[in-house]
Amino acid sequence: xxxxxxxxxxxxxxxxxxxxxxxxxxxxxxxxxxxxxxxxxxxxxxxxxxxxxxxxxxxxxxxxxxxxxxxxxxxxxxxxxxxxxxxxxxxxxxxxxxxxxxxxxxxxxxxxxxxxxxxxxxxxxxxxxxxxxxxxxxxxxxxxxxxxxxxxxxxxxxx
Numbered sequence: 001x002x003x004x005x006x007x008x009x010x011x012x013x014x015x016x017x018x019x020x021x022x023x024x025x026x027x028x029x030x031x032x033x034x035x036x037x038x039x040x041x042x043x044x045x046x047x048x049x050x051x052x053x054x055x056x057x058x059x060x061x062x063x064x065x066x067x068x069x070x071x072x073x074x075x076x077x078x079x080x081x082x083x084x085x086x087x088x089x090x091x092x093x094x095x096x097x098x099x100x101x102x103x104x105x106x107x108x109x110x111x112x113x114x115x116x117x118x119x120x121x122x123x124x125x126x127x128x129x130x131x132x133x134x135x136x137x138x139x140x141x142x143x144x145x146x147x148x149x150x151x152x153x154x155x156x157x158x159x
Contacts, residue, residue: 001034001035001036002034002035002036002083002084002152002156003035003036003037003038003081003082003083003084004022004035004036004037004038004082004083004084004086004148005037005038005039005040005078005081005082005084005085005086006018006019006022006037006038006039006040006086006088006111007039007040007041007042007074007085007086007087007088007092007096008039008041008042008087008088008089008092008123008125009041009042009043009045009088009091009092009125009127010041010043010045010046010071010127011039011040011041011046011071011072011073012041012046012049012050012051012052012055012071012127013051013052013054013055013125013126013127013134013137014055014088014123014125014126014137014141015039015040015041015088016039016051016055016059016066016069016071017051017055017058017059017066017137017138017141018039018086018088018111018141018144018145019037019038019039019066019069020059020064020065020066020069021059021062021064021138021141021142021145022037022145022148022149023037023064024062024063024064025145025146025149026149029149029153031149031152031153034156035152038082039069040071040072040073040074040075040078041071041072041073041074042073042074042092042095042096043073044073045071046071047071047072047073048070048071048072049070049071050067050069050070050071051066051067051069051071052127054126054131054134055126055134055137057131057134058131058134058135058137058138059138061138062138062142074096074099076099076101078106079100079101079104079106079108080101080104080106082106083106083107084106084107084109084148085100085106085107085108085109086107086108086109086110086111086114086144086148087108087109087110087111088110088111088122088123088125089110089122089123089124089125090110090121090122093108093109093110096108110122111123111141111144111145111148112140112143112144114144114145114147114148114151115140115143115144115146115147116143116146116147116150117143123137123140123141123144124136124137
């Protein structure tokens with residue numbers, strides 16, 4: 001089982017969207033029993049809360065339901081449990097590096113490092129913007145998740 005954790009600041013916009021997008025891709029690829037996914041935030045601002053309504057709407061436009069997800073904060077055991085801990089921006093990445101145990105073997109990096117399209121290395125937080133930011137966020141997340149899935153499939157094929 002490969003485990004992937006998506007991380008953003010508060011776990012109500014970008015990371016739940018990534019979890020939903022990736023879960024749908026896994027289902028469509030028949031890999032939902034071999035790759036597990038979850039999401040969390042580096043901050044505890046929205047623990048227990050559902051995703052932002054704008055993120056829910058953007059996901060619904062893509063035929064993805066993220067309404068059942070709830071915000072949670074990163075835990076130390078996440079670095080042992082997950083193979084990939086993927087952030088949306090460099091600020092989140094720096095925050096994770098400060099709390100990651102030294103002995104962790106998880107790949108900690110940016111989701112957009114996996115994107116093959118030129119959509120930028122960071123996914124901006126759309127929380128304080130308008131709905132256009134959520135559409136852009138969704139497009140970037142799809143590109144990053146597709147690249148990640150392609151790499152994981154290639155890894156599995158070579159094992």
